Amino acid sequence: MTGVLPIASEDATKAIQALLLSGKEYVCVMRLHHTQPRDRVEAVLGEFQGTIFQRPPVRSSVKRRLRERTIYYLNLLEMKERNVLFKVGCQSGTYIRKLCFDVGEVLGCGAHMQELRRTRAGPFVEDEGLTTLYDLLYCASRRQETGNEEVVREVFQPMEKAQAGVKKLATKRSSEKSSNQWKKLWNSFQKSMSVTLRSQPFAMEPTWLLQEFFQWKQE
């Protein structure tokens, strides 16, 4: 299992909460236990788009009760003999190993997950600044040799990126947070959020923003 694993340092660990709940995208190789025609596999994979039910596997870190998960898309990319390569965009907490098994059950021939690579975790994607452990080592050794702290900048991205998918609300510094107008605005904003992160306003003070008053609107 390889791919995108966002690692937050020190104070950014608090910002990573948003990533745990955000959607993921994977590229997966599924091994069928018998050969199947391509169009049939494609049709069955298509059926898994939308809401599915899943029970977490025996070895998992969450309670094993049936839960609902959304599959945003599930596209067949390539097929060779019994190997099926597909791309899946799913809600956080979807077990792909389980998904492969279930696809195999529906096909009637059985299947298992052969290989998995995560290509997206929330706003973090594979083609934007993906670093390997070797890059980190190289960076650290260059820092040691040159004594230049600046070199480590290239492996980091600002923690604000983790919040890219979270709706934001900014108000003027002068606005009273206790005023009725503000409360009304905050309530309607909270109602428009699909996921509530605790009950506290999940926003950082956007002092660097020129427009101090903006709001995300869902399409």
Place this chain on the structure above:
Amino acid sequence: MQRTKAPWEIKRELLTKAKEKTSAQYGCKPEERPTADYVRLGIINLDKTAGPSSHEVTAWAKRILGLAHAGHGGTLEASL
């Protein structure tokens, strides 16, 4: 079945009701932070290798860069 749009497929727009300037005295843009702060408030988009667990990889990254704390977003299974 009806397909649900993935969060990253949804286009969001910025609604500006009023504009105001801020003083540069209060913080700076995330990209312009001094290196110490940039690292302290930074996230690494790491390509996990097959074999070690997410927790191990996080611990290694922490040790390599000499960070005080590190945490990862979303566990990736270790095996294979």
